[in-house]
Amino acid sequence: MRSHSLLEATCGAPRILSELxxxxxxxAESTVAKYMARSQQPPSPTWRAFLKDHVGQIAAIxxxxxxxxxxxxxxxxxxxxxxRRRLVHVNVTANxxxxxxxxxxxxxxxxxxxxxxxxxxxxxxxxxxxxQSVEQMDxxxxxxxxxxxxxxxxxxxxxxxxxxxxxxxxIVLNEDHLRRxxxxxxxxxxxxxxxxxxxxxxxxxxxxxxxxxxxxVAVPYLGGLHHHYTRAA
Numbered sequence: 746m747r748s749h750s751l752l753e754a755t756c757g758a759p760r761i762l763s764e765l766x767x768x769x770x771x772x773a774e775s776t777v778a779k780y781m782a783r784s785q786q787p788p789s790p791t792w793r794a795f796l797k798d799h800v801g802q803i804a805a806i807x808x809x810x811x812x813x814x815x816x817x818x819x820x821x822x823x824x825x826x827x828x829r830r831r832l833v834h835v836n837v838t839a840n841x842x843x844x845x846x847x848x849x850x851x852x853x854x855x856x857x858x859x860x861x862x863x864x865x866x867x868x869x870x871x872x873x874x875x876x877q878s879v880e881q882m883d884x885x886x887x888x889x890x891x892x893x894x895x896x897x898x899x900x901x902x903x904x905x906x907x908x909x910x911x912x913x914x915x916i917v918l919n920e921d922h923l924r925r926x927x928x929x930x931x932x933x934x935x936x937x938x939x940x941x942x943x944x945x946x947x948x949x950x951x952x953x954x955x956x957x958x959x960x961x962v963a964v965p966y967l968g969g970l971h972h973h974y975t976r977a978a
Contacts, residue, residue, distance in 0.1 A: 758774050758777045758778040758781060759774060761777050761781070762774045762777050765777070792896055796827070796898075799861070799862060800827045800828055801827070801828045802860050802861035802862055803826075803827040803828075803860055803861070803862045803863075803864060803887075804824060804825065804826050804827065804833070804853075804854070804860040804862070804863050804864070805824075805825045805827065805863070805864040805865070805897050805899055805900040806822065806823065806824050806825070806846075806849075806850065806863065806864070806865050806900065807822075807823055807865070807866065807897060807900040807901070807904060808820050808821065808822055808841065808868065808870065809821050809823075809904050809907075809908075811837075811912055811917055811923055812917070813917045813918060813919055813920075813923070814916050814917065814918055817839065817919075818839075819837050819838070819839055819917070819920055819923055820837065820838050820839070820841045821835065821836075821837050821907075821923070821927060822834075822835065822836050822837070822838070822841070822846060822849050823835050823900065823903065823904065823907075824849065824850065824853040824854075825899055825900050825903055826860065827899055829943060829948045829949075830899055830903065830940060830942065830943065830948055831935055831948040831949070832903065832931045832934055832935055832948070833853045833854070834849060834850075834852060834853035835927045835928065835931050836849050836852075836924065836927075837920050837923050837924045837927065838920070839920060841870050842870070842872075842874075843870060843871060843872030843873065843874040843875040843876075844874045844875070846870055846871060846875050847874055847875045847877075847878035847879065848878075850863070850875075850878065850879060850882070850884075851878065851882070854882065859882045859883065859884050860884060861884070861885060862884070862885050862886075862887050863879060863884045863885070863886050863887065864887045864889065864896075864897050864900070865886060865887075865888060865889070865897070866888070866889050866894070866897065867888055867889070867891060903934070906934070907927070907930060907934075910930075910970075910971070911926065911930045911967060911970065912926070914970060915967075915970070926967065929966060929967050930967060932966070933966040933967060933971055933973075934948070935947065935948045935949050936948075936949050936951070936973075937951075937966060937971070937973040938971070954975065954976040955976075956976075958976035958977070958978050959976050959977040959978060960976065960977055961974055961975070961976055961977075962974075962975060962976070962977045
């Protein structure tokens with residue numbers, strides 16, 4: 746005999762026994778307690794609540810791949826601070842390793858600027874050397890569940906934006922070329938591109954320019970792929 750899952754979740758054995766007796770079942774309270782589902786760990790806030798409550802203390806990292814014109818596969822690594830969705834570091838390599846990834850995190854957060862939490866997936870690239878380096882920086886790693894990229898939503902979103910707004914529109918020649926493209930995109934994304942989630946402003950906030958400052962001019966980014974629209978003071 747099994748009680749309803751919602752009743753088990755909200756009530757103890759005495760209440761469940763009362764409900765069963767009112768339904769005509771005659772069982773002992775110890776029997777009810779024996780078959781009740783037990784939590785294996787203390788209750789914890791939901792993943793969404795964790796992201797919301799600690800947004801100022803969280804950074805996220807992720808890899809994504811890009812093919813070159815000669816079909817060579819390059820690995821791009823990003824570091825994103827959740828607070829204002831700011832891209833704080835980006836780099837490219839053809840041979841990702843744990844030591845290389847650890848060096849990128851150290852470069853992203855110099856001078857005791859490290860976040861409290863670092864969200865990442867379970868890729869084997871993040872080996873022992875990476876884990877030791879992050880621990881020395883006093884950063885707590887938060888691993889997402891297997892095959893659950895939605896648990897690293899801001900990193901996945903910015904990677905999608907990089908592909909749609911930039912990499913899908915250019916032909917990558919080599920590693921240095923891709924690195925220059927990504928550095929330019931980071932400058933554009935942090936300082937020029939408005940984000941709806943940031944009240945239609947940029948990660949590094951832009952001031953509203955009044956009409957009195959003159960006509961609007963377009964400053965090209967990424968070879969004219971995007972523009973910064975500003976007023977000519």
